[in-house]
Amino acid sequence: MSTTIKIENKDGSVKRAIMQQIDHTKLTIAAATVAAELFHAEVVAKQLTISAKNAAAIVLRAGSQAAGLSVISSYYDELASKTITLARSINITAVQLSMVSVTEWRTSAVVTQVERARDMMDDPESARTVAQLGVKVEAELEHLSDGFQVLLKELYEQLDEVQRNMRAIDVIAVTSRLEAQQTGEFKEGLMQMANSIQDQASEIKNHVAKSVSLLNAYT
Amino acid sequence: MLSRVIYQGDHQWIMFGRDKDKPEKIIDSNQFMIVSGDEAILLDPGGIELFAPMLAAALKFVPIENIKTLFASHQDPDIISSLGLWDQVLVDATIHCSWLWDGFIRHFGMSSIKFEPIRDEGGSVRVGDVDLQFIPAHYLHSSGNFNVYDPKAKILFSGDVGACLEAPEAPLEVGDFNEHIPKMKLFHQRWMPSNEAKINWVRRVRALDIDMMVPQHGRIFVGESVNQFLNWFENLDVGIAVSQ
Ligand SMILES: [Fe+2]
Ligand SMILES: [Fe+2]
Numbered sequence: 491m492s493t494t495i496k497i498e499n500k501d502g503s504v505k506r507a508i509m510q511q512i513d514h515t516k517l518t519i520a521a522a523t524v525a526a527e528l529f530h531a532e533v534v535a536k537q538l539t540i541s542a543k544n545a546a547a548i549v550l551r552a553g554s555q556a557a558g559l560s561v562i563s564s565y566y567d568e569l570a571s572k573t574i575t576l577a578r579s580i581n582i583t584a585v586q587l588s589m590v591s592v593t594e595w596r597t598s599a600v601v602t603q604v605e606r607a608r609d610m611m612d613d614p615e616s617a618r619t620v621a622q623l624g625v626k627v628e629a630e631l632e633h634l635s636d637g638f639q640v641l642l643k644e645l646y647e648q649l650d651e652v653q654r655n656m657r658a659i660d661v662i663a664v665t666s667r668l669e670a671q672q673t674g675e676f677k678e679g680l681m682q683m684a685n686s687i688q689d690q691a692s693e694i695k696n697h698v699a700k701s702v703s704l705l706n707a708y709t
Numbered sequence: 710m711l712s713r714v715i716y717q718g719d720h721q722w723i724m725f726g727r728d729k730d731k732p733e734k735i736i737d738s739n740q741f742m743i744v745s746g747d748e749a750i751l752l753d754p755g756g757i758e759l760f761a762p763m764l765a766a767a768l769k770f771v772p773i774e775n776i777k778t779l780f781a782s783h784q785d786p787d788i789i790s791s792l793g794l795w796d797q798v799l800v801d802a803t804i805h806c807s808w809l810w811d812g813f814i815r816h817f818g819m820s821s822i823k824f825e826p827i828r829d830e831g832g833s834v835r836v837g838d839v840d841l842q843f844i845p846a847h848y849l850h851s852s853g854n855f856n857v858y859d860p861k862a863k864i865l866f867s868g869d870v871g872a873c874l875e876a877p878e879a880p881l882e883v884g885d886f887n888e889h890i891p892k893m894k895l896f897h898q899r900w901m902p903s904n905e906a907k908i909n910w911v912r913r914v915r916a917l918d919i920d921m922m923v924p925q926h927g928r929i930f931v932g933e934s935v936n937q938f939l940n941w942f943e944n945l946d947v948g949i950a951v952s953q
Contacts, residue, residue: 515797518761519773525765585730589761592794596757 514595517708521588524645524701525581531652531697532577535570538659538690542566545666545683552676558669559680562662566687569655573694576655580648584701587641594634600627642709652698656691663688710762712769713881715921715929716862720745720839724923725766729877732758736874738787739925741866742767742776743859745837750778751795752857752866753788753925757817760791764798774800778836779822780843781806782868782925783851784813793818805834805843809853827855844913846870848906856914863920870910871938872896873927883928886937892927894945901947911943 546563549556604624611617663684670680710730716722726739740763741752749771755763767776776799781789784806792804796819806814808826815824825834831843844856849870857866873892883889901907922930922938930938 518764518794519768519798522761522765522768523773526768529769585762585765588765592761595794595797 513708514591514598518588518591518595520704520708521584521591523704525584525588527697527701528577528580528584531694532574532581534690534693534697535573535577538570538687538694539567539574541683541687541690542570545680545687548676548679548683552673552680556669556673556676556680559666559673562666562669565662566659569659573652573655576648576652577694580645580652580701583641583645583648587638587645590634590638590641594631594638597627597631597634601631642705645705646702649698649702653695656695656698659691660688663691710759710766711877712766715881715923716864718862720837720862721770722859722862722864722923723770724881724929725763727875727877727879727881728759728762730762735759736787737877737926739923739927739929741923742770743836743839743841744771744775745839747771747775748778748837749776750780750834750836750841751776752780753782753868754779754791754795755789756787757790757794760794763791773798777802778834779804780834780855780857781810781814782846782856782866783807783854784810785851785869788868788925789814790817792822796820796822805832807847807851807853807855829853831855844917846910848901848903849910850900850902858917858919860918863918865914865917865919865922865935867922867924869900869925870897870942871922871924871927871930873924875927879928881929883930883934883938886934886941889928889934890941897942897945898947898949904947907945907947908943911939915939 542563545566546560549559549563552559601624604620604627608617608620608624611620666684667681670677670684673680710725710728713724714721715724721744723742723744724739725742726737728737731737735756735758738753738755738759740755740759743750743752749767751767779795779802781804789806792814795802799822802821803823803825804814804819805825805827808828811824811826827843829845829847831845833840833842835841839859839861842858842860844858844865846854846856846868848854849868854868856868856870858864871893873889873896875892919935920932922935
């Protein structure tokens with residue numbers, strides 16, 4: 491994030507230099523891209539719930555042969571539904587983040603313009619007034635960047651939760667392939683189900699990983 | 710922000726709008742994106758407050774580097790006050806707008822985007838494999854004003870013509886045309902200044918083959934409601950502020 495250095499001028503006004511300023515343009519695009527990535531992840535998560543329901547149907551038909559799988563298939567379903575909800579809320583958070591980023595971007599432009607105005611003033615009294623205005627805008631900028639950090643943290647946590655869900659799906663897909671070995675004629679169908687569930691989970695993982703690396707790059 | 714594919718052929722029309730999260734006092738607007746191959750054009754990309762949700766919605770469909778072209782039907786803030794922000798995120802982009810507004814919309818901030826003036830008679834632009842036509846709609850309501858016609862998709866983007874204000878949950882399409890009239894009447898009478906310009910526009914637009922007429926605010930006209938609109942608008946007395 492940006493660090494503000496305060497330099498006292500001779501006329502008493504305060505000059506600030508924003509160091510390591512984050513690139514608001516790139517960050518806005520990154521947040522908007524995260525929103526789009528999670529929109530696609532949500533589509534896959536919807537397919538995942540369908541796969542989970544299909545798996546549950548095969549398990550039901552297999553009856554006692556697939557007894558060990560009935561808990562697993564309902565677990566898939568639960569994780570997939572959770573992921574849909576999460577993806578939706580990440581999408582909202584990411585759009586909010588992108589909006590705050592735009593506001594920060596616009597506000598930091600105001601800071602620059604106010605500084606320009608102050609530098610153009612000969613009359614120290616007016617220069618002081620403008621400098622005070624600058625202080626106010628910078629306080630607003632700091633407030634925005636606090637809000638930004640809160641949203642960013644929330645976004646990382648949500649993304650992390652999706653990844654944990656996907657890892658869990660991965661693990662149970664491996665278990666269900668083992669269990670499927672003992673289901674006789676249902677084995678093929680169940681193996682295929684487990685494979686497609688695993689593919690979908692990894693597709694979601696990719697969307698999330700892309701989102702995280704985008705955020706890492708610009709914050 | 711809601712996004713909906715309204716045409717899917719060898720290219721795509723996507724409508725964005727009905728943003729329930731927008732600040733309350735900002736009027737709702739429709740933005741459109743036409744995608745063909747790896748190129749996309751944004752029609753009336755919208756106001757500054759809509760920039761972030763609009764960007765996020767557009768990126769669901771295309772990567773940012775594919776957005777190469779912008780179109781502004783006229784100079785209003787709800788149409789193009791986001792220009793200064795798009796200017797910072799798009800690379801090698803061009804905006805098409807009436808020559809009249811060249812020196813004006815630059816006030817929104819424009820340093821990297823190239824301005825391509827549309828002459829009064831109209832013009833065209835190629836986006837991917839689609840040719841789009843700029844149809845003059847001067848004085849409806851702006852003095853330098855264009856619609857966009859896509860002959861392949863048979864869609865006319867009509868800007869403020871056909872506009873009305875709707876709640877976010879309202880249907881996207883005009884259902885019963887007569888029920889729709891009260892929502893549009895005052896807007897067209899007060900915002901549109903010239904009966905002559907209106908009649909001239911109706912005559913030219915009737916000659917186009919149109920399946921869908923999509924305005925910048927409110928519902929879209931599909932099929933017969935396009936003709937119903939043209940007939941209604943033709944007979945409407947506009948420019949009422951001076952006669953009151
Ligand atoms: Fe307008
Ligand atoms: Fe408008």
